[in-house]
Amino acid sequence: MKVMIIGGGKVGTYLANYLLSEKHEVRLIELRPEEKPRILLDVPESVIYFGSGTDPDTLEAAGIRKMDVVAAVTGIDEVNLVATSLARFEFMVPRTIARINHPKNAWMFTEVNGVDVALNQADLMAALIAEEMSLGDMITLHKLRRGKFDLVEEKVAPNAIASGKKLKDLKLPDQSTIVAIIRSGELIFPSGDLQFEPADEVLAVVHSSQKKDLAKFFDRVI
Structure with a gap:
């Protein structure tokens, strides 16, 4: 499976490292070049692309048209929503996943806006506690x-x-x-x-x- 991850923070690098260990093809997009030394501790340089996850040119250069899944996991909800919308409607990526950082923004992360799976951390935690x-x-x-x-x-x-x-x-x-x-x-x-x-x-x-x-x-x- 070919997966593009938007956001090279702790969540993104962990996810990239895990998917690579499972033999998936990964592209990791990170806005901040100064984060390169930290990212290289977990992810090989060949899969890292620096630029904005909301910039079509950056996404194109990283090979988004060949991806099966795009997962936007930055700490900024607006970036995650725009990135998944671009992936779905501009580049026709079959599957999109977005991280929700602030529960009040959850209403925007819908299939209508290009999000197949929205990961709302607060809701997941609340549901897990209630279930347990x-x-x-x-x-x-x-x-x-x-x-x-x-x-x-x-x-x-x-x-x-x-x-x-x-x-x-x-x-x-x-x-x-x-x-x-x-x-x-x-x-x-x-x-x-x-x-x-x-x-x-x-x-x-x-x-x-x-x-x-x-x-x-x-x-x-x-």
Whole structure:
């Protein structure tokens, strides 16, 4: 995958370093040439382009027309919005991602303005805290289909509803499926006759609206 990152701050350089380690092709755009020594600690010089992420000529020189994704992650919301809008409407980049620094600006970061995915740090933190408080021991591992479905993990409590019962006998939420069980370090792919045991680690895919309902089967009964 070819990814252009707008903003060579801590977030941008970390993201570039990670994507490079995963064998993706990366271009990093940074406005301030004086930041070069710091950026070079994490990113090779060959992927760095100095200039404004809102300047079409800079974006063109960095190869934006060949990119699959543009991620604007500067500390300035206006720059991130303009950069993603240019990427989408001027250069027809298939996928755009923008960082939101100030929650009051979130309303502008929409698909109409060229943003496919808006990362609002305040909202993400608030949602994470609320989720951790409401889901007991269930952990969300990954968001699927733009957040509609989640890959979750939970350990079966000794007195949980599911403990000692077979999968086929449980009326789990209709928008959920058990993907695998980890038991004593062994991976088990479940069948209807699988019987849950205490301390089983359950991996499941579930609609975001049904996570609480699924968690009730594996949580400790008070």
